[in-house]
Amino acid sequence: MTSVCHSTAFEKSSRTGLARSDGAGAAQTPFIWRFGEVSSSLDVAFFLSGRGWLEVWDSVQAVSQTAGRGQLRRSWASPPGNIYAALRLPLQPPFDSTAAAPVMGLLLARALRAEGWPALLKWPNDLALCPPDGPRKLAGILLEERGGVLLAGIGVNVNSSPSDAALRADAAMPAVSLNDVSQSAVPLAEFLWRRLVKRMHSAYDDGHSLTDQWKNQAEELLLWRGRHVCLVDGQGSVHGRLEGLTPAGGLRLWRNGRCEEWLSGSLRLSERL
Template structure:
């Protein structure tokens, strides 16, 4: 099974994993996990809340299968969503790189973010999972598409409080590694991606810089692109962020 290296405090796990000492130490699906970050970052280099008790991990990915292509974030999201589902959490994929849970009223809330970085032919995923804590609404950026939640808030029995964060991360990594090793052939991620896709067949707005496109979310293509039905045709879009229209 993959190795997990436990660290105390780092600036960010993505900065840490780029240090020379890790260059030949991490094999595919090995990872580091930190107790806390002092300068965590998410998509577009936005700051990432790093409350102790959550998962802050950097996972090395193979440059094969779905990972060298534009489908990488979606494929990894599917693997991680399935690993969380195996732990009892009804997890869904918010395209392109977030995972969400539904609260007791059915409202989707973000629980995990994924950020991919490739340098010098080494592909690493930075993964943040809200385990015990989630940022409050007033801590989110003004244009946030979803509120945040934690695994604990969706665990009525409170089991996650009794599992060390690193142990939970190891369980998730082992699950996704086993799923990839035993079940993944090219595009095998695609079917579960459709099933797990948040807001499928609902009207959404995709924002990409200053551009806005509104349409019906029809699914995900084989390259990880969002398929949006708008003005009588289906658009295949590779970047941007989505929210429910209206």
């Protein structure tokens, strides 16, 4: 943590100067703390939050991570060139409930789509692109709360993605990067993250449409909606047709002649008809 403290002191003085030069509007603009190599952007963000240096919608972005983590504490490969960020979210609707993960996914997907990347939501916390060879994972989201601070850890494959061989055996889908599918130059991760944060913050601030309408908006971008899927959790697996989402952010599956609701699990396309 010593190296983090050293970097933090430098960045804080830079932030103070920026706020003074930007004038009254600076407080309304989300600030991005940038670091080189860190253990995890989430760890750094909690460190800054504990000292009162990370406000709601501020974020931490790192060039690389030595201990990046995903769901179930899985390791997240973090070579330079991709986005590794932690964004502080407000602990108020719709982020104060189990709907926070799909809402965060919706914001990120819409921001990427506005930048020209047709991202889809893969429930519960991933984003995917669908090149001709089938859907591939583009981004992952991990929500963590400590002491009243809610953070979204976000990883986006910008310039590179793990090879199929490097993925765990039970991975639901292969990975992809923006560079893999782009027909032109891909923005640097630093500049792309700045634009994504601006779009997400604006979408949240735009009235109450997110709180009231997130479910319908998310279902429009839901990967495999209407398809037969397999949901795997600690108790085994179930198969059904993916109908949509619940108001609590869960999944609705049509199976056994009725619609059932699920709050957790790993989703993949089923081979069953």
